Amino acid sequence: MTIDPSALPAAAQAALAEFGAAGGWEQRARLLMSWGERLEPLTDAERSDENLVHGCESRVWLVGEDEDGHWHFRGSSEARLLRGLLAVLLARVDSLTADELQSLDVADWFAQLGLSRQLSPSRASGMNAVLQRMRDKGRERR
Amino acid sequence: MLSSPWRSDFPALAVLEAQGEIYLDSAATAQKPQALINALSGYYTSGAANVHRAQHTTAERATRAFEGTREKLAAWLNVPGADQLIFTRGATEALNLLAYGLEHLVRPGDEIVVSALEHHANLLPWQQLALRRGARLVILPLDLAGAVDLPAARRLISAHTRLLAVSQLSNVLGTWQPLTELLPLARAQGALTVVDGAQGIVHGRHDLPALGCDFYVLSSHKLYGPEGVGALYGRREALAQLRHWQFGGEMVEIADYQHADFRPAPLGFEAGTPPIAGVIGLGAVLDYLLTLDETAVAQHEAALHAKLVAGLGKRRGLHLLGRPQAALASFAVDGVHHGDLAHLLTEQGVAVRSGTHCAMPLMNSLGRTGAIRVSLGLYNDGADLDVFFAALDRALEMLA
Numbered sequence: 001m002t003i004d005p006s007a008l009p010a011a012a013q014a015a016l017a018e019f020g021a022a023g024g025w026e027q028r029a030r031l032l033m034s035w036g037e038r039l040e041p042l043t044d045a046e047r048s049d050e051n052l053v054h055g056c057e058s059r060v061w062l063v064g065e066d067e068d069g070h071w072h073f074r075g076s077s078e079a080r081l082l083r084g085l086l087a088v089l090l091a092r093v094d095s096l097t098a099d100e101l102q103s104l105d106v107a108d109w110f111a112q113l114g115l116s117r118q119l120s121p122s123r124a125s126g127m128n129a130v131l132q133r134m135r136d137k138g139r140e141r142r
Numbered sequence: 143m144l145s146s147p148w149r150s151d152f153p154a155l156a157v158l159e160a161q162g163e164i165y166l167d168s169a170a171t172a173q174k175p176q177a178l179i180n181a182l183s184g185y186y187t188s189g190a191a192n193v194h195r196a197q198h199t200t201a202e203r204a205t206r207a208f209e210g211t212r213e214k215l216a217a218w219l220n221v222p223g224a225d226q227l228i229f230t231r232g233a234t235e236a237l238n239l240l241a242y243g244l245e246h247l248v249r250p251g252d253e254i255v256v257s258a259l260e261h262h263a264n265l266l267p268w269q270q271l272a273l274r275r276g277a278r279l280v281i282l283p284l285d286l287a288g289a290v291d292l293p294a295a296r297r298l299i300s301a302h303t304r305l306l307a308v309s310q311l312s313n314v315l316g317t318w319q320p321l322t323e324l325l326p327l328a329r330a331q332g333a334l335t336v337v338d339g340a341q342g343i344v345h346g347r348h349d350l351p352a353l354g355c356d357f358y359v360l361s362s363h364k365l366y367g368p369e370g371v372g373a374l375y376g377r378r379e380a381l382a383q384l385r386h387w388q389f390g391g392e393m394v395e396i397a398d399y400q401h402a403d404f405r406p407a408p409l410g411f412e413a414g415t416p417p418i419a420g421v422i423g424l425g426a427v428l429d430y431l432l433t434l435d436e437t438a439v440a441q442h443e444a445a446l447h448a449k450l451v452a453g454l455g456k457r458r459g460l461h462l463l464g465r466p467q468a469a470l471a472s473f474a475v476d477g478v479h480h481g482d483l484a485h486l487l488t489e490q491g492v493a494v495r496s497g498t499h500c501a502m503p504l505m506n507s508l509g510r511t512g513a514i515r516v517s518l519g520l521y522n523d524g525a526d527l528d529v530f531f532a533a534l535d536r537a538l539e540m541l542a
């Protein structure tokens with residue numbers, strides 16, 4: 001389900017605008033890397049086995065906090081482009097409720113950014129694994 | 143100029159090229175020759191039938207073609223009797239067959255010896271067998287070039303050794319393993335020897351009796367054939383030691399409700415309907431490969447490989463894993479994650495593998511979280527490597 005862009009968090013709107021203006025694979029890759037650099041850092045303690053998301057080609061860590069029913073996630077990866085993909089995913093899911101997380105369509109979000117092709121099935125399943133972890137966290141809290 | 147005279151025999155190469163894609167992942171699976179496509183469609187259009195069962199003409203034709211492949215494969219490997227070859231669903235299944243079929247020979251305290259570079263397919267079946275039987279899995283270390291360290295092997299292969307299982311050609315390092323020295327060490331201790339030929343069979347013709355192993359396994363899909371087909375070769379005395387492991391279909395001789403007697407190899411180890419079209423297809427691939435000039439293929443592959451290794455050697459900060467001798471090369475670049483490189487190579491239409499290549503323990507022992515592997519087929523041209531190197535330089539520049 002594609003929702004009205006104006007209803008999206010500011011960072012997600014920025015992602016749509018920036019990636020929408022990107023000309024080719026090279027620009028998109030550079031954008032991904034710069035988004036990746038802006039991820040809120042994780043502490044060494046947060047890069048724990050417990051926070052490791054299984055099912056990704058490269059290691060990805062994810063932590064999340066429930067702030068009055070709205071989820072805020074932070075994450076990181078060893079690979080820069082994966083950090084970028086994570087950053088644009090985090091931009092989209094920021095402050096969603098557990099219910100909204102359940103119904104989010106990641107593939108659609110990456111398609112809107114023109115990143116479908118960059119999501120190989122293995123990387124897409126990595127992003128799906130990240131989303132699944134977010135959903136599980138949302139569910140645990142209820 | 144290094145151009146492959148056989149490239150046009152593989153229709154997918156032109157299709158991929160038209161899409162701007164360069165295929166350098168043949169060690170994962172190879173592209174297929176037109177001869178295979180013709181054989182598969184020929185078999186399905188002229189009438190499918192089960193093998194070794196019915197008497198009708200269609201079944202007879204299928205059975206003859208199916209058994210014909212067994213003979214062609216035996217000839218390819220210089221195996222004296224076609225009945226020394228068991229068809230499986232792949233190299234992995236052949237190795238699992240061995241780990242179950244030989245289980246009765248392994249006692250608590252026995253040692254099963256494998257090398258540090260084994261593909262999971264030639265590690266996990268033995269690891270699990272050792273766990274089931276209270277045996278010990280012994281790991282042969284490698285030298286810096288990426289071959290099994292022979293002095294260490296001489297120490298580690300002992301009177302406790304029941305079985306030695308090693309690769310012929312490493313799927314990660316591209317190194318030939320010193321089988322001529324290794325196998326006699328195990329044989330001298332009365333141990334059985336298993337060679338994983340999944341990669342080795344694709345490069346050069348191998349004489350299995352001369353190699354002197356008890357068992358040898360291979361996969362058709364890496365040898366330009368269809369997937370879902372593999373084979374297990376065994377010396378007659380070694381085959382006789384195998385216990386049956388999968389039951390059903392024509393592997394049985396006589397069955398009543400409470401008891402059954404089973405056939406010997408090969409049919410006794412081919413339970414259920416085999417991949418008939420695939421086996422017939424593999425026969426057509428062997429026929430095709432036989433038409434090629436063996437020396438010319440070897441020279442072309444060696445020249446491509448030399449170009450690959452030399453080109454990689456020129457990139458600053460790039461480290462080869464081991465000293466690759468054939469077929470492929472794996473590498474890592476200082477300060478660059480293999481996942482990022484793979485991403486940017488994919489963007490540029492270059493198909494390579496990145497990750498742990500089904501050899502996690504090996505990667506850990508090399509102190510790497512992963513690597514990029516470039517692998518070659520006889521259909522690759524020097525120009526494919528030029529495209530790869532240009533894409534690699536562009537990617538490294540972006541990641542700098």
Ligand SMILES: Cc1ncc(COP(=O)(O)O)c(C=O)c1O
Pocket residue numbers: 169170231232233234235261263264309311312313338340341361363372500
């Ligand atoms: C050395 C080696 N052994 C075993 C295998 C397993 O072969 P298959 O997946 O065809 O069963 C492979 C395939 O990647 C391999 O490279």
